[in-house]
Amino acid sequence: MTLLTPQLRAQLRANDAARREAFSRGEREPDLVPVVRFFNPVGAATWLTTEMDEDGVLFGLADLGFGCPEIGSFSLVELESIRLPFGLGIERDLLFEGHFALSVYASAARRAGSLLQAERFLYQAAAAEKGGA
Structure with a gap:
């Protein structure tokens, strides 16, 4: 499976540019909504990704299944190179739509x-909330 489509790459790169632009202006960095969700189909590891730099380094929330999800950077090349049992690899959740800012996911996950x-x-x-409104 191709982990990133050209459209997802463009969105992740745009988010990276927005963060860098805010930083360069001395403004607070945006609390972005994740664009893509990766997962291990035979394990507990899950990654929510908000941005990607020019070198293919992704940024987001990583939960490797050890009970301590954390925000940080991870490599697209490394995710693509993971070989799992039965010839599987890391997959992209094709139905994922981010509904909350990364900080909300991170706080709840912790x-x-x-x-x-x-x-x-x-x-x-x-x-x-929606039903009660």
């Missing part, structure tokens, strides 16, 4: 100890 559990909580809370 509290829950898992990005997957945090996503369930966030979507349930959003649905309850």
Whole structure:
């Protein structure tokens, strides 16, 4: 599977440019909504990605399944090179749509100890809010 389409690459690069521009003006960096979600189809690892620099270094929230999700950088080349059992590799969630800023996902994931559990909580809370409004 191709992890990034040209459209996703362009969006990730635009987010990187927006962050760099804010930094250069001395403004607060934007709290971006994740563009893409990668996952291990035979394990617990999940990555939410907001931006990518010119060298293919991604930035976002990484949860490797050890109970301590963290914001940071990770390599697209390394994600693409991972070989899993049954000939599988890291995959892109084709149906993913980010609904919250990265800081919201990160805060919920740290509290829950898992990005997957945090996503369930966030979507349930959003649905309850919508239904109660």
